[in-house]
Amino acid sequence: MMSNDLIGKSVLIVEDDPKIRNLVKIYLINEGYEVLEAKNGLEAKDKIEKYDPCILILDLMLPGISGEEICRWIRSDLKSVMPIIMLTAKASEKSRIEGFKLGADDYVVKPFSPGELMGRIEAVLRRTASRCGKISFNGLTIKPVKGEALVNGEQLDLTHFEFKLLHMFMQHPGQILSRPQILDFIYEKSEKNVTERTIDVHIKNLREKIKQQTPVDYIQTVRGMGYKFAAN
Template sequence: MEKKNCQSILVVEDDTKVRNLIKIYLDRDGYEVIEADNGVVTKTIIEKSHPCMLILDLMIPGINGEKICRWIREDLKSNMPIIMLTAKAAEKDRINGFKLGADDYIVKPFSPEELMVRIKAVLRRTGSHCGTLRFHGLTLKIVAREAWIQNKKLDLTHFEFTILMTFMKHPGQVLSREQILNYIYKNNEKAVSNRTIDVHIKHLREKINTQTPKNYIQTVRGVGYKLVD
C-alpha cells in the first residue's frame, strides 16, 4: 500500500495488545509506524527519527506522558501533533491534557476506527509537514531544530530557524512582516519590531548563500517576502 504523506507516527503505549491494535489500523491506512513502550525510549526516538505525529499514552513507565508532552512543547518548541490516548477520563485530566499542548484527547476504551478519523483530522488541521519540511534542497528537521541545505547543516539562531520554518510552511506565498510576526507569536506577544524581521532575514540569507548561490528568500517591494526556488 502507498504510504501517506507523513514520515511516521510514533505510538507510545506500554500495553502490547493496545499498541499492536493501533499499529494494525495505521498499517492498513498506509502510515509508517514507530513504537515505544516507555518515556525514555520515546524521547530518544523523537530526537533521532522526527516522527510527524505522536499518539501518547499518559501512564507509561520511566517518564510519564504529561512530562513528554511538556518537553515537546516547552523544551523542543515543537508543534508536532499529539493525540493523548489514555484511561484518564476525568474532566480535569482532559483539560490538563489540552493545556499541556495536546491536539486531541481520546479516552480508553476507544474505537480504532474513530482513532483513525481523528488522526486524519489532526493531520489535516496541522499539516503532515510537522516532522520534516523540504523545499528544493532545503530541509528542516523541526523537532531537532536543524536546518540543512544540500546535505550541509546551517548554523541558525532560534529566530532565524523559526522564520525559515514559517517560509517553508508557506512556499511561494508573499508574507508581510506583520504576518511573519503573527505566525511566530500566535498569542500576539511580539517581542520584536517589524523592522527587526529585516535584520534576521538578511542574516538568514547570508548563511544560506554561503552554501548556495540560490536566492531562496525574495523581497517583494512594499509588501514583504516570499520563499521561491
Template structure:
C-alpha cells in the same frame, strides 16, 4: 478516504499495552498510515528522534518515562509542534486541563472507540497539515519545504537534481516511472537539453549516497521501463 493521499503519513503509538497497540495498528494501516510503535516513554523518545512522526498517540501512564514527561520533552526541549493526542485512563477535568497545558492537541479517555480516535487523528492532521508536509517511509524522510532528506536520523547530502529526482520517486511509491516522466517532472519542456540517460547517472549517484546510510534497496530498476521507489 483516499489512501493514496495518506501514504507517507507516519503515526507513532507510545503505549505499554500490546493489545491496544495492535488494535490501533490495524485501524491506522487500514487507512494507509505508516505505523511506528514504542512500549514505553524512553523508547518513544528514541522513535521521535529517529523518525520525526507526523503525529504521536501518547499513553500517559508509561514505564520508564511517563507520557507527561515525554510530552514536556517534545514541547520544551525538542521545541517541536508535532501533534500529540493523549490516550489515557485519567478522566477528570483536572487531568484534561493538565494535558492541554502540557501541549496536547487532543485528549481521548480509555476505553475509547477506535473509529472515533481515527476521526480525531484525521482532524488534527488536517489542522496541522503544513507541519507534516513531508514524505516518510520506515526511517526515510523527505522534507520538500526544507530541501532535506534523512535516513535513520542521518541527513543525505544531495544535489538539487538528486533531490528533485528522489522527491518525484517518493511521491509515487511502488510505481514505475519512466525516464521521460522523471525528466518532465524536473524540467520544463523548453528547458530540456539532456538525454534520458542523464537520469541513469543521477540514479547511480543517488543510490551510492543512500547505500552509505542503509542496506535497504529503496530505488529499483525495472528493465525496459524505468525506476521505482520501494516503500519498504
C-alpha cells in the same frame, strides 16, 4: 482509505501495553502510515529526537517518564509544535483540560474504537498540515522544507537533482514513472535539453548512496516502462 496527501506520514505510538500498541500499529500500517513505536517515556524521547515524527499518539500512564512529562518536554524544551493525540484511561474532565493545557491537539479515552482513532489522526494531520512536510517510508524520510533526506535517522548527502528525484518518487509511491515523466517532474523548461540517459545516471547514483546505509531497494526498475518507488 487515506488520501495521497497523508500517505507516508510518520506516527510514533508511545504505549506500554503491547496489545494496544500492536492494534494501533496494524490499523496505521493498513492506512499507509509509517509507524514508529516506544514502550516507555525514555524510548519516546529517543525516537522523537532521532526521527521527528509527524504526529505522536501518547499514553499518559507510562513507566518512568509520564506522558504528561513527555508532552511538557516537547512543548517547553524542544519548542516543537508536533501534533499530539493523548490516548489514555484518564477519563475525567479535569484530566482532559490538563491534557489540552499541556499542548495536546486531541484527547482519546480508553477503551477506544481503532476506526475512530484513525479518523482523529487524519483530522489532526489535516488541521496541522503545515507542521509536517515530511514523507516517510520504511525508514527513509525526506524533509523538503529543510532539504534533508535520512535513512534510519542518518542523513544522506544528495545533490540537488538526486534530492528532487527522491522527493518526486516518494510523492508517487508504487506508481510507475516513465523517463519522460521524470524529466517533466524534475527539470525546468530551460533544462529540457538533458537526455533520458541523464535520468538513469542520477537514479544510479541515488540508489548507491541509499544502499550505503540500508539494503532496502526503494527505487525499482520496471523493464520497458521506467521506475517506481517501492513503499513497502
